[in-house]
Amino acid sequence: MLTGIGDDAAVLAAPDGRVVASTDFLLEGRHFRRDWSSAHDIGRKAAARSLIDVAAMGAVPTGLLVALAAPGDLPSRWARDLAAGLAAECARAGASVVGGDTARAGSVLLATTGLGDLAGRAPVLRSGAAPGNLVAVAGLLGHAAAGLALLSAGFTDGPLITAHQRPEPPYDAGPEAAGLGATAMIDVSDGLLADLGHLAAASGVLIDLSSDRLAPDDGLLAAARALDLDPTERGSTPGPTGALAWVLSGGEDHALAATFPRHTALPPRWMVIGEVLTGQGVLVDGQPWTGPAGWDHFRAVLAARRVSHGGTAPLAPALTGDLACLDAGGADVQALGRAADDDAPALDVRVPAARGAAMGERDVFAEARPLAADVADGSHGSLHW
Numbered sequence: 001m002l003t004g005i006g007d008d009a010a011v012l013a014a015p016d017g018r019v020v021a022s023t024d025f026l027l028e029g030r031h032f033r034r035d036w037s038s039a040h041d042i043g044r045k046a047a048a049r050s051l052i053d054v055a056a057m058g059a060v061p062t063g064l065l066v067a068l069a070a071p072g073d074l075p076s077r078w079a080r081d082l083a084a085g086l087a088a089e090c091a092r093a094g095a096s097v098v099g100g101d102t103a104r105a106g107s108v109l110l111a112t113t114g115l116g117d118l119a120g121r122a123p124v125l126r127s128g129a130a131p132g133n134l135v136a137v138a139g140l141l142g143h144a145a146a147g148l149a150l151l152s153a154g155f156t157d158g159p160l161i162t163a164h165q166r167p168e169p170p171y172d173a174g175p176e177a178a179g180l181g182a183t184a185m186i187d188v189s190d191g192l193l194a195d196l197g198h199l200a201a202a203s204g205v206l207i208d209l210s211s212d213r214l215a216p217d218d219g220l221l222a223a224a225r226a227l228d229l230d231p232t233e234r235g236s237t238p239g240p241t242g243a244l245a246w247v248l249s250g251g252e253d254h255a256l257a258a259t260f261p262r263h264t265a266l267p268p269r270w271m272v273i274g275e276v277l278t279g280q281g282v283l284v285d286g287q288p289w290t291g292p293a294g295w296d297h298f299r300a301v302l303a304a305r306r307v308s309h310g311g312t313a314p315l316a317p318a319l320t321g322d323l324a325c326l327d328a329g330g331a332d333v334q335a336l337g338r339a340a341d342d343d344a345p346a347l348d349v350r351v352p353a354a355r356g357a358a359m360g361e362r363d364v365f366a367e368a369r370p371l372a373a374d375v376a377d378g379s380h381g382s383l384h385w
Contacts, residue, residue: 001063001098006140010098012063016118022053025111036151040065040076042110043085048169050114051093052254055174056187058124059116061093064098067298069109082110099367112281121178129184129203129259134275136266137257138173141192142243145250146223153227160223165236173269177258179264180270185258196257197282201260206279208286209248213273216243248284249292301336 003011014018026032026046037045051061066086070079081095095114140163147164155161169187177185186199192209198283200207216224220243229242257277260266282289 001096004196005099006095010063012098012115014117014312016120018118018123020057020116020118020123021113022050022057022123023111023113024049024053025109026305028108034078036216038085039081039166040088041087042108043082043087044089044166045085045088046110046112047086047093047097047114048167048254050112051089051095051116051171052174052187052189052256052275054114055093055169055171056124056185056256057116057118057184058121058174058178058185059118060175061090061114061171062094063095063098064090065113065115066097066117067102067111068100069103069105071106071108071271072104074108077355079359086112092168110317113192119175121175124174124182124185124258126184126186126199126202129199129205129207129276131205131274131276131278132261132262133183134262134266134272135196135209135253135257135259135262135276136270136272137188138174138177138269138271139170139188139255140247140253141166141188141214141255142220142246142250142253144252145246146220146243148252149227149229150223150245155226160219163253167252167254170256173256175265177256177260177270180260180264182258182260188251188253188255190251191253191292193248193282193284196253199257200258200280200282202275204280206277206281206283207274208283209274211244211285213271214244214247216247220246245291248289259271371380 001010001012016170026049034042046066050064054061056070056205059221064086068079070080086097086155088277094254095116098115098187117248132191143160143163144167145164147158147160150158174185184199184203186195192214196209208357224246226244227242229245254293257273258270260270293366
């Protein structure tokens with residue numbers, strides 16, 4: 001960092017000549033609860049969400065921009081603890097907080113933008129997996145989802161709850177995977193099946209996972225038993241059904257999943273969990289997974305619209321292309337597009353894409369109601385739907 005907080009903008013060195021950037025946000029009541037997580041933990045979690053996306057491209061995280069909207073009566077101590085958490089997580093990743101903005105709102109909204117450097121390497125995209133590749137994962141799977149389930153059931157402490165409140169992504173595994181020749185990579189934030197689904201779709205391949213290699217650990221099995229999620233008789237050894245669902249579809253552990261050429265010698269922390277085949281989609285033990293694949297922000301919106309129209313209403317044109325610049329994965333914007341009103345007026349904000357850019361000219365739908373995160377004092381604009 002050449003110039004940090006205190007000027008209108010930060011100035012960072014870019015030795016590689018390219019900057020990797022990713023943005024994310026946390027909404028109070030959606031991504032965290034202040035009665036469940038400390039401000040320090042929320043800060044760490046917010047930083048982790050953007051910085052691990054940078055690492056998933058094979059880059060080294062270097063900086064974090066932060067925007068905070070919060071109620072006017074938020075205790076100053078809470079804000080200081082939040083800032084300490086942001087700084088602590090940046091330190092884990094080898095980055096630093098380089099600037100940001102604040103505004104007043106009815107609840108806490110924390111937006112972060114992570115920046116990174118490729119150090120001369122080519123970025124590892126989602127689109128490079130090929131038949132014959134191995135699929136491997138570095139980091140925890142299912143722990144954050146189990147922790148959330150335990151919190152929701154009234155439990156208050158334990159390592160799984162800590163994993164939900166304060167995930168610890170393996171930042172250095174991203175550049176490591178790039179150096180090992182990873183052909184594709186993605187951060188597991190919405191669930192292993194959902195995120196590998198994005199990778200498989202981008203690469204035009206089929207991924208087959210082995211449940212034996214994804215066997216839940218003792219902590220997950222114990223949590224499933226405590227929550228009575230496994231269909232076994234009391235006193236018997238629980239089966240893996242509930243715990244395995246956390247591993248396959250639970251998000252927010254922020255592990256890294258990557259594909260590698262078959263004969264790559266992987267370090268111990270990279271666990272091989274499957275293979276890439278010819279076809280489309282993601283299978284488990286050669287069969288489709290019948291449960292949820294992971295988090296879909298607009299599933300409820302889409303379901304409600306189908307019910308209100310008797311399940312037969314014509315669907316609006318998908319917004320996958322229109323909003324590709326906002327969500328490269330496509331999962332969320334596809335659902336939003338399907339849920340949009342058929343007669344929603346289009347706001348023409350077409351901008352010619354730069355030469356070589358992935359996106360072309362885009363239309364963005366004009367929305368009918370403000371986002372829940374809209375700043376209460378009106379000092380900032382927002383998208384609407």
